[in-house]
Amino acid sequence: MNNFTFQNTTKIIFGKDTEGQVGHELKKHGKRVLLVYGGGSIKKTGLYDKIVKSLNDNDIYHTELYGVVPNPRVSLVREGIKLCRNEKIDFILAVGGGSVIDTAKGIAIGVPYDGDVWDFYDGSVQIETALPIGVVLTIPAAGSEASSSSVLTNEDGWYKLGTGSDLIRPKFAILNPELTYTLPPYQTANGASDIMAHVMERYFTNTKDVDFTDRLCEATLKTVISNVPTAIAEPDNYAARAEIMWAGTIAHNDLLGTGRDQDWASHNIEHELSAIYDVAHGAGLAVIFPAWMKYVYKHNVDRFAQFAVRVFNVDYDFNNPDKTALEGIERLKQFFTSIGLPITLEQLGIEDNRFEEMADKCTNGGKMELGGLVKLNKEDIIEIYKLAKK
Amino acid sequence: MNNFTFQNTTKIIFGKDTEGQVGHELKKHGKRVLLVYGGGSIKKTGLYDKIVKSLNDNDIYHTELYGVVPNPRVSLVREGIKLCRNEKIDFILAVGGGSVIDTAKGIAIGVPYDGDVWDFYDGSVQIETALPIGVVLTIPAAGSEASSSSVLTNEDGWYKLGTGSDLIRPKFAILNPELTYTLPPYQTANGASDIMAHVMERYFTNTKDVDFTDRLCEATLKTVISNVPTAIAEPDNYAARAEIMWAGTIAHNDLLGTGRDQDWASHNIEHELSAIYDVAHGAGLAVIFPAWMKYVYKHNVDRFAQFAVRVFNVDYDFNNPDKTALEGIERLKQFFTSIGLPITLEQLGIEDNRFEEMADKCTNGGKMELGGLVKLNKEDIIEIYKLAKK
Numbered sequence: 001m002n003n004f005t006f007q008n009t010t011k012i013i014f015g016k017d018t019e020g021q022v023g024h025e026l027k028k029h030g031k032r033v034l035l036v037y038g039g040g041s042i043k044k045t046g047l048y049d050k051i052v053k054s055l056n057d058n059d060i061y062h063t064e065l066y067g068v069v070p071n072p073r074v075s076l077v078r079e080g081i082k083l084c085r086n087e088k089i090d091f092i093l094a095v096g097g098g099s100v101i102d103t104a105k106g107i108a109i110g111v112p113y114d115g116d117v118w119d120f121y122d123g124s125v126q127i128e129t130a131l132p133i134g135v136v137l138t139i140p141a142a143g144s145e146a147s148s149s150s151v152l153t154n155e156d157g158w159y160k161l162g163t164g165s166d167l168i169r170p171k172f173a174i175l176n177p178e179l180t181y182t183l184p185p186y187q188t189a190n191g192a193s194d195i196m197a198h199v200m201e202r203y204f205t206n207t208k209d210v211d212f213t214d215r216l217c218e219a220t221l222k223t224v225i226s227n228v229p230t231a232i233a234e235p236d237n238y239a240a241r242a243e244i245m246w247a248g249t250i251a252h253n254d255l256l257g258t259g260r261d262q263d264w265a266s267h268n269i270e271h272e273l274s275a276i277y278d279v280a281h282g283a284g285l286a287v288i289f290p291a292w293m294k295y296v297y298k299h300n301v302d303r304f305a306q307f308a309v310r311v312f313n314v315d316y317d318f319n320n321p322d323k324t325a326l327e328g329i330e331r332l333k334q335f336f337t338s339i340g341l342p343i344t345l346e347q348l349g350i351e352d353n354r355f356e357e358m359a360d361k362c363t364n365g366g367k368m369e370l371g372g373l374v375k376l377n378k379e380d381i382i383e384i385y386k387l388a389k390k
Numbered sequence: 391m392n393n394f395t396f397q398n399t400t401k402i403i404f405g406k407d408t409e410g411q412v413g414h415e416l417k418k419h420g421k422r423v424l425l426v427y428g429g430g431s432i433k434k435t436g437l438y439d440k441i442v443k444s445l446n447d448n449d450i451y452h453t454e455l456y457g458v459v460p461n462p463r464v465s466l467v468r469e470g471i472k473l474c475r476n477e478k479i480d481f482i483l484a485v486g487g488g489s490v491i492d493t494a495k496g497i498a499i500g501v502p503y504d505g506d507v508w509d510f511y512d513g514s515v516q517i518e519t520a521l522p523i524g525v526v527l528t529i530p531a532a533g534s535e536a537s538s539s540s541v542l543t544n545e546d547g548w549y550k551l552g553t554g555s556d557l558i559r560p561k562f563a564i565l566n567p568e569l570t571y572t573l574p575p576y577q578t579a580n581g582a583s584d585i586m587a588h589v590m591e592r593y594f595t596n597t598k599d600v601d602f603t604d605r606l607c608e609a610t611l612k613t614v615i616s617n618v619p620t621a622i623a624e625p626d627n628y629a630a631r632a633e634i635m636w637a638g639t640i641a642h643n644d645l646l647g648t649g650r651d652q653d654w655a656s657h658n659i660e661h662e663l664s665a666i667y668d669v670a671h672g673a674g675l676a677v678i679f680p681a682w683m684k685y686v687y688k689h690n691v692d693r694f695a696q697f698a699v700r701v702f703n704v705d706y707d708f709n710n711p712d713k714t715a716l717e718g719i720e721r722l723k724q725f726f727t728s729i730g731l732p733i734t735l736e737q738l739g740i741e742d743n744r745f746e747e748m749a750d751k752c753t754n755g756g757k758m759e760l761g762g763l764v765k766l767n768k769e770d771i772i773e774i775y776k777l778a779k780k
Contacts, residue, residue, distance in 0.1 A: 001632045003405025008398070014649065015393025209629035211616065212637050215609035223602040239599035242391045246648070247602050255645075258636070259404065 023058030030091025077106035098142020105150035127165035141191030143252020145173035177241035190282025265371030272358035291388035413448030420481025467496035488532020495540035517555035531581030533642020535563035567631035580672025655761030662748035681778035
């Protein structure tokens with residue numbers, strides 16, 4: 001186990017009807033709020049009205065920024081920064097999923113910064129201060145509601161990059177599983193894939209002696225695997241929605257990664273897909289993760305066999321651990337298929353003519369290697385795209 | 391799953407040589423420190439010198455209170471409160487295990503309070519303010535390093551009672567597994583029993599639809615069960631000590647109890663043992679918990695069978711779930727025995743002549759019932775003591 005520091009200060013307010021608490025909770029931190037959201041769905045469901053009422057009831061001024069899209073754009077973040085400065089905003093409230101939250105985080109760090117906010121994402125500047133953020137979560141997936149990271153897409157070159165700091169961890173996150181009843185099956189499945197990927201990026205490690213966090217990771221994966229089919233079959237099954245929502249937060253709040261090196265190659269390899277082809281992040285991960293596993297499993301067959309046995313109840317083959325490991329990857333693909341996700345680039349309609357370009361981008365022109373478990377260079381990444389083809 | 395609020399702000403600094411960071415971390419919160427510890431063991435091991443050096447290096451004034459004993463006494467807390475007032479102390483640093491931390495918490499709430507500190511423990515007053523606390527942990531067991539609770543013993547009548555508030559959650563906790571190398575096997579085993587009991591008090595619930603936290607609980611129990619025998623056989627096995635230490639914190643930092651009713655009868659039934667006979671809390675729990683399980687398991691055989699199957703790998707007997715449940719209790723007893731713990735009152739040298747008195751005390755003269763899973767009255771508790779006899 002590695003040395004580590006762990007602190008997650010986000011206050012989680014979880015359960016039925018909790019969104020009405022937003023104003024009461026928010027006034028501890030701010031008085032002039034930017035409300036950030038996506039499209040009109042929160043207006044259709046009535047969530048928008050509830051939130052505005054709670055803000056008004058607590059004498060909180062608000063203005064709005066909407067139109068956040070999946071793979072959220074830095075251009076909208078820049079717009080939000082201007083708006084905050086003009087309106088003297090002191091708190092950002094994100095109502096939505098990961099894209100909305102990541103947009104809010106971008107605005108929060110951009111407001112007090114003189115330069116362009118993309119500087120934080122391309123790594124040229126570190127976060128030193130930020131406006132406080134709060135969240136009302138409507139899509140369990142990204143884990144951004146209690147995480148210290150934000151990922152944005154820059155339309156100028158279609159780069160998708162992330163930044164992070166404890167300073168952008170939300171002050172509070174309101175999680176009402178009922179708000180996820182309206183998520184269509186495909187989006188529910190995308191969320192599941194994203195949650196599982198957050199766990200697996202931490203699970204596949206070279207760090208020895210990590211029993212406890214291994215088991216916590218397995219517990220989280222098993223929870224998602226057993227509850228997502230129910231949530232897809234019965235969209236208003238509170239129990240299943242609640243399990244997925246809480247698992248989604250814990251998957252990415254840093255607990256599961258304590259004391260272990262992490263991988264994150266698959267996330268980076270997927271980022272190129274969603275940046276160029278604008279595919280849903282979860283769907284992209286469902287394609288890339290199994291391909292990555294197949295490419296690297298021989299590096300540590302025992303770990304991939306443990307995944308197969310403990311997460312997917314594969315019988316351990318004592319004479320052939322490789323077979324056990326491969327069977328685990330197969331079961332993961334079967335699971336993704338069973339919940340309606342693609343597992344090949346072909347299913348996403350993506351051809352093989354830009355593998356070189358994507359691999360080049362995510363290795364910064366071949367100068368960087370990716371991944372904590374196995375270091376992957378540009379050629380390795382092209383091979384992984386090829387494995388993901390069909 | 392129940393609605394819940396979860397926030398744990400304690401900063402965990404985990405790993406080798408981390409105790410040297412104490413002064414640097416502490417100076418963010420205070421300048422005049424009361425250092426609280428037990429006997430001379432921290433002087434023998436050199437830990438005391440390291441801590442004093444780190445405080446001095448960071449220009450932090452300190453004074454000391456020592457002599458904390460297991461089942462810590464309110465009398466020493468009162469002494470500490472006086473000392474803090476005289477010395478204008480603004481931060482309490484606990485160096486030790488649960489007893490030392492709970493003493494520090496008692497002092498932290500007593501200093502700004504006009505009345506007697508026991509008022510918080512007998513429930514007549516709520517905590518409204520407290521001095522900040524920090525911890526350097528030397529005994530993984532109580533989980534007090536990141537918890538919101540404190541348990542003290544009042545020599546006047548030998549009452550053992552607890553209080554709680556987010557205000558007494560430590561600002562930071564430094565966890566270096568190396569500091570636990572000197573724990574003798576019996577104390578290591580006591581710690582294991584205490585950690586497991588913290589999980590099991592949360593695990594045995596009537597709340598439906600708690601898959602995720604069930605699995606997190608099982609993960610924590612399995613980690614303790616698999617690592618404690620190693621730590622006993624090889625006291626300086628870093629990996630095993632580290633797993634136990636991190637599991638001990640998570641077992642009691644409130645995460646595992648999110649969204650579920652909890653039980654806590656066994657803790658209360660045990661408190662009477664340790665208050666009257668001054669037995670180690672962990673040893674008392676190893677005796678009481680299996681007896682409690684036997685007494686209540688028929689209330690929810692499925693849950694006790696799940697415990698047996700998932701925690702102790704018992705084969706589920708589809709024709710006889712009761713047998714499965716009972717086998718789980720048997721395996722728990724075997725585990726406790728294997729690590730040198732008592733499982734009967736007889737082994738603790740406790741006779742049956744004060745069962746009535748103890749049951750009377752923990753039900754407040756027969757007026758209260760105990761337990762979230764099954765409500766237990768005074769007569770039930772006497773029966774549990776009888777089941778624990780031999």
